[in-house]
Amino acid sequence: MAKQFIKGNEAVVKGAILAGCQAYYGYPITPASEIAEAAAYYLPLLGRTFLQAESEIGAINMVYGAASAGIRVMTASSSPGISLKQEGISYAAGAELSCVVVDITRGGPGLGNIAPEQSDYNQMVKGGGHGNYKLIVLAPNCAQEMCDLTMHAFDLADRYRTPVVVMADGFVGQMMEPVEFPAPVVDLPPKPWATAGTPETYKNLITSIDLEPDDLERHINHLYAKYAEIEANEVRYEEYMVDDADLVCIGFGVVSRILQSGIERVRAEGKKVGLLRPITLWPFPEKRLARLADEGKKLLVMEMNKGMMVDDVRLAVQHRVPVGFYGRVGGNVPSGREVYDQIMLHLEAV
Amino acid sequence: MAETIFRKAKSFYDVYERKAGANKDVTHYCPGCGHGILHKLIAEAMDDFDLKEHTVLISPVGCSVFAYYYFDCGNIQAAHGRAPAVATGVKRTNPDSVVISYQGDGDLAGIGGNEILQAANRGERISVFFVNNAIYGMTGGQMAPTTLLGMRTTTSPHGRSIGNEGYPLHMCELISTLEAPVYVERVSLTDAKHIMQARRAVRKALKAQMEGKGFTFVEALSACPTNWKVPTREANRWIVEMMEPVFPIKVFKDEIETREVVPREKKTYTPHEIVETLDLPTGDETVSFVRPPNALKDPEIKVAGFGGQGVLLLGLALAQAGMRAGYHVTWLPSYGPEMRGGTANCHVRIAEGRIGSPLVHESDVLIAFNGPSLDKFASLVKPGGLILYDSSLIDRTIERTDVKALGLPFTELADKELGNGRASNFVAMGAFIVASRGVFDEHVVKSILPLVIKRKNLIELNERAVAAGMRIAREALGS
Secondary structure, three states: EEEEEEEEEHHHHHHHHHOOEEEEEEEEOOOOOHHHHHHHHHHHHOOOOOOOOOOOHHHHHHHHHHHOOOOOOOEEEEEHHHHHHHHHHHHHHHHHOEEEEEEEOOOOOOEEEEEOOOOOHHHHOOOOOOOOOOEEOHHHHHHHHHHHHHHHHHHHHHHHOEEEEEEEHHHHHHOOEEEEOOOOOOOOOOOOHHHHHHHOOOOOOOOOOOOOHHHHHHHHHHHHHHHHHHHHHOOEEEEOOOOOOOOEEEEOHHHHHHHHHHHHHHOOOOEEEEEEEOOOEEOOOOOHHHHHHHOOOEEEEEEEEOOOHHHHHHHHHHHOOOOEEEEEEOOOOOOHHHHHHHHHHHHOOO | OOOOOOOOOOOOOOOOOOOOOOOOOOOOOOOOHHHHHHHHHHHHHHHOOOOOOHHEEEOOOOOHHHHHHOOOOOOEOOOOOOHHHHHHHHHHOOOOOOEEEEEEHHHHHHHHHHHHHHHHOOOOHHHHHHHEEEHHHHHHHHEEOOOOOOOEEEEEOOOOOOOOOOOOOOHHHHHOOOOOOOEEEEEEEEOOHHHHHHHHHHHHHHHHHHHOOEEEEEEEEEOOOHOOOOHHHHHHHHHHHHHHOOOOOOOEEEEEOOOOOOOOOOOOOOOOHHHHHOOOOOOOOOOOOOOOOOOOOEEEEEEEEEEEOOOHHHHHHHHHHHHOOOOOOEEEEEOOOOHHEEEEEEEEEEOOOOOOOOOOOOEEEEEEEEHHHHHHHHHHHHEEEEEEOOOOOOOOOOOOOOOOOEEEOOHHHHHOOOOHHHHHHHHHHHHHHOOOOOOHHHHHHHHHHHHHOHHHHHHHHHHHHHHHHHHHHHHHOOO
């Protein structure tokens, strides 16, 4: 199929519809509003549901209801809106509901600003809601992946009965690039566990409550067995010139793109530098990082936050190799020059 | 003489297996509590209307959090106050199911105040059963939004006061002011007569939902002897004497008979229809183009000017043309308040290989449509780079000698020669084609005009603008 030049945020919606998403419940917020707007335009044309909820809280709970009823459903927001959704996300994780939450991240804390930051890493990857749970977090870095990973998110959500997050910074959401859209998914997995208001499903119960400590412990252990399976099967990352590298840069989202440009520049000067881009922020490519540490490669983590993913990198390599960090915040994006300087600085520190 | 058999409704489980502990044949409710009565009225209605296999009941947080222990139907347990939002998601997914949001006063009128009002206002075709006992039960007797003035609770130990906690909230009164709800009634679960009245209300609400009429709301005044600290046998009198004067029992709204049912259409769409509806391209749309060897290589472009000058559109057109010509491309706009504040800029990259950063800090090409943009970005053009600017709006010379600067009257030309100053951006496009030594050509641009120019009658104008821009750029460059 030919490529379409399209905004990342809009690619999310087209991908979702192709993946069989039947409903979107959301609340407007910059820089994620194009998702709601595209959903509002396209979904009703296909007899599907778009509803602008009264609040982020309302939206995530409508998602909770629709997911309980057994359809593919999504919501999207940006950082402060996601903070509000965390209650519902925790409930959905506890009740094992399949749904997709897209987060187009912006600056914080508080109202912050609408420029791109990656400071939602902790609230998404570490679980911003209460309780023992994890979310699969996918981090696209281009418009094509905004489509592809949104579609993948629906598959993962169904396969593991869990909320899946697609987290992209404002630039990846706002950027336009050519995207090749796949054919619509026709066969969706059945959900015999849903409460669909039918004779086949009326015995079902969707809940996150287990009054007895032993029951709740059993349930949480069940969740964590599922998470172990996800960790074993679903790690995704991309590498660029890592094999002979003395220094491996690590970044996700738009930062990985800037790092790629920086690496091309220092490679041209004969320096051996590579890039590892986690695509799944959880499950995290910790085994791959441990192997890089085994090989004695130095690591440089770059993020648009004050250092969040870098904690996971340090845990993965157990301080066996130096892990440098460079972060910009407030909506500032590292320039090519900054990236170049940081790479040179950390190379020289060998 | 007919024999009357008293038995549990079939829409209740025989044994409450989901209930923890040993006593699986009795409910967890306290003696004298109204929940059991309302549960029974709902379950009997579900029996009589043959609903249980089609019903999804949403349990709230509060004493009725465990309603799913008892009701033999689809059950969902929701977060505190959110049941109407959850019910919205369920009902909209399966409009043929019967969806019940069962809520207490803290859940519905306190933490979930917005969810209930908005669901009511949207006219969600659900039934809400609201148990008002003027107190928080599950958490042990704290003040509720419906707690009476002067009433002592564990969090209003000196009595609810107007000055501190304000007046009790009247939910039926509030909801019945909205246009969408079809049926709003307050009942009281006290004596047989009132319970029969409540029974009729429950059945009416469910029936209306089955008929697709709209949002139905039944509030039931209900006893909580445990937390009121009133003997069970006096609790009903307490409802009558204390609650009913504040919360009058009556039908607040009933438009069931007159409300029209909006018919629903259920249609499935083929993959082909989905692709078509999503406006996805179906054929290969690249045009044949061979890049001249000396054309600008992998240009990083910044386009800047006032909002309304077509700055973002020119950027889009540059990227789309690049894509059609077979390059990798990215386009990144400035967004947000900056956009609303009147200035606009965008970053465009056109490259033969995969593009790393979509950001253009230092550009190879700057196309500037106003003075402030030129001032802001001219210093960020790489040495040897190109600056194209609108000399009809920018009255200055470029100080830098290490870049090629070309001031051309984009706006003036568009205005005078083409009769539409707004085509200045495509005049600049023409100038770019020439000055970049043919990163792509006018045929490529022509092929993408229908994609970027929404109004068909302007396509031809912009084609002429491109040609005019090429002409003046050639004249200026002497090529």
